[in-house]
Amino acid sequence: MPAVQNSTGIFPATVVETIFNKTKGHSTLARLSGREPVDMTGSEVVTFTFDGEVNIVGESQPKTNGGITVAPVMMQPIKVEYGARVSDEFMYCAEEKQIEFLTAFNDGYSRKLARALDIMAMHGVNPRTGAASNLIGTNSFDTNTGVTVITYDASAVYDNLDAAVTALGDNDVTGYALGKDFSSKLSKVTVGNDRPFAAFQLGGNPGALNGVAADVNSTVGVGDKDKAIVGDFENAFKWGIAKDIRFEVIPYGNPDNSELGDLKGHNQVFLRAETYIAWGILDAAAFSRVAAGE
Numbered sequence: 001m002p003a004v005q006n007s008t009g010i011f012p013a014t015v016v017e018t019i020f021n022k023t024k025g026h027s028t029l030a031r032l033s034g035r036e037p038v039d040m041t042g043s044e045v046v047t048f049t050f051d052g053e054v055n056i057v058g059e060s061q062p063k064t065n066g067g068i069t070v071a072p073v074m075m076q077p078i079k080v081e082y083g084a085r086v087s088d089e090f091m092y093c094a095e096e097k098q099i100e101f102l103t104a105f106n107d108g109y110s111r112k113l114a115r116a117l118d119i120m121a122m123h124g125v126n127p128r129t130g131a132a133s134n135l136i137g138t139n140s141f142d143t144n145t146g147v148t149v150i151t152y153d154a155s156a157v158y159d160n161l162d163a164a165v166t167a168l169g170d171n172d173v174t175g176y177a178l179g180k181d182f183s184s185k186l187s188k189v190t191v192g193n194d195r196p197f198a199a200f201q202l203g204g205n206p207g208a209l210n211g212v213a214a215d216v217n218s219t220v221g222v223g224d225k226d227k228a229i230v231g232d233f234e235n236a237f238k239w240g241i242a243k244d245i246r247f248e249v250i251p252y253g254n255p256d257n258s259e260l261g262d263l264k265g266h267n268q269v270f271l272r273a274e275t276y277i278a279w280g281i282l283d284a285a286a287f288s289r290v291a292a293g294e
Helices: 013-026 028-032 088-092 095-123 157-166 180-187 198-203
Strands: 008-010 043-050 068-075 078-087 148-151 175-178 212-216 226-231 237-250 268-281 287-291
Touching: 013 095, 028 095, 028 175, 028 212, 028 237, 068 237, 068 268, 078 088, 078 095, 088 268, 095 226, 095 237, 095 268, 148 157, 157 180, 157 226, 157 287, 175 180, 180 198, 180 226
Parallel strands: 148 287, 175 212
Antiparallel strands: 008 237, 043 068, 078 268, 175 226, 226 287, 237 268
């Protein structure tokens, strides 16, 4: 029996796991942060801020209020999709060939899904069109006004990073997301006769910067504005995938609203994968970005 039928189904569990693994391997945000379970109706993460410091209390002295601020952050799933037309001969080839084809589709989709997480959460845009998305709103590093912005200076990239870290105050730095152009310039920084960041030269992505997790990715520079994002990715940013990753083979109609028209009239079928993905910036003050053209 052929591996694909004329109906809607989902990727087998092993294929879904491959998508999750590859998403982590190719997404800067997934690499630097933690994945959370997400409900289809959204997941609310409650954040606590302890406003004061611990108080010393002597004998018979009164205790005072240190203060606490409680604020919820909603991780609302957004549906993303990727589809492509293929010849309907795909439906009648041997099962081994169908699995091979679907494996290639899975690999391509996993990479696009990984890039989508970065592009949406970093820049607040629709990955396909590059236009701002009202479904994302302020839930991105570029559109959240609480994120500190450091003006990019191509001749002083180390100073840019130092300023970005300093701006975080008491917040921890658990990760650096670096654009390719920025990392290339960083690799050329000299201190005396040394080049302390030479590991980033020639496209290098060593995985750490001064002992802190770092990742180099073209997704950081989408829109030609951001050069680097610095902050507490480990604790103050969360993401997750809700439900199954849906996959369907569509044999009729015009599911991509294309000028090509009806699938059947062109001996084609349409492969489509859909995912509900969510993320949340739990504390905007825990992040700085180095950006040009603000």
